[in-house]
């Protein structure tokens with residue numbers, strides 16, 4: 001079986017590795033945005049190209065007689081790469097352009113939740129001019145969020161008390177969006193602890209992955225600018241220390257309801273990864289956003305736990321036969337930490353040499369935004385290398401990840417606090433405080 005992976009970060013490196021472990025004989029082809037030697041060494045071909053361009057992807061797929069394509073990042077989904085691949089009868093893991101709106105349009109997702117009465121939708125309104133903006137902000141008071149209605153890599157979202165400190169500043173941001181002819185959503189600010197719960201989805205059936213918590217802020221103690229995610233963890237027994245079983249069940253039920261709603265809305269089912277970005281609040285689990293792909297870094301956690309054959313799962317998605325797949329995850333803890341370039345995310349350095357040779361367990365090292373020139377590994381300006389610790393306890397998993405990431409040499413930094421007891425206790429206390437106040 002010839003398998004195409006679109007994308008070349010650590011998430012795609014994790015996908016590639018899991019595919020290589022499959023009992024289904026396969027050849028891997030990667031259409032990449034950077035030269036990732038981790039993926040390259042297990043692929044027939046890694047070609048650098050415009051991964052979000054449907055023609056480029058279909059030409060590459062045709063040339064290599066691809067049977068199954070897995071789309072890693074959101075940009076190709078947003079541009080309809082899956083639609084184009086399906087036109088030439090290539091099976092895909094990833095939704096078509098219409099269904100990918102669950103990630104690409106904030107207003108689409110909120111409207112879908114409202115229309116189909118999906119639990120966990122905050123109060124919201126959609127705008128494309130300033131009419132009624134002030135009034136709506138007054139209704140929300142101090143707790144509001146403004147979201148540019150499109151893909152902005154997380155940078156289009158401004159949260160009151162964090163990025164915006166007054167209604168005047170809020171309106172200024174709305175004006176900036178309007179000037180770009182943009183639409184935006186204003187919604188209630190939700191207070192709680194965020195977590196990701198991803199589900200494999202074949203259009204009809206869902207199989208849920210264990211919940212994971214990512215860390216969006218660049219610096220220790222959740223300070224600094226937002227990033228793609230600095231690291232993530234899960235606790236033993238497929239849980240998170242600040243969630244109840246009820247919270248996890250609610251998130252699963254919301255993913256099921258969302259998949260059902262998408263099918264009703266479009267008449268065709270959602271095939272791919274349905275990634276719910278949730279927040280546990282005093283008032284139960286709410287939806288922050290949806291993504292139409294594996295989370296990065298969350299993929300590294302779930303693949304470290306996955307005990308089943310990933311190609312079987314992917315074929316189950318493509319053939320709508322996921323209910324026939326036995327999917328199991330181990331009960332271990334995992335901690336993933338990213339080493340990122342100095343200056344990341346606002347002004348990352350680029351092109352500097354890094355040395356990963358001292359890392360002990362290369363099976364749990366995932367290369368991301370790197371380049372290889374004259375056999376020298378260079379950082380190429382975004383999240384660079386991820387390491388994962390897997391153990392029977394969170395504490396041990398954290399210690400492994402921390403020790404390994406310190407073995408990476410170069411002008412990089414990472415968050416030492418991810419997965420530590422101190423930060424976990426902070427999360428638990430936060431939830432207790434919130435729940436007590438309600």
Ligand code: AMP
Nearest residue numbers: 122145154157159187188189190288289
């Ligand atoms: P998004 O791109 O929708 O994931 O938003 C980026 C980040 O903004 C999220 O990870 C949250 O931390 C924050 N955020 C988004 N929506 C809300 C909300 N309604 N309440 C509180 N925080 C939010």
Ligand code: GLY
Nearest residue numbers: 214229295296297
């Ligand atoms: N970890 C956040 C994301 O993949 O969007």
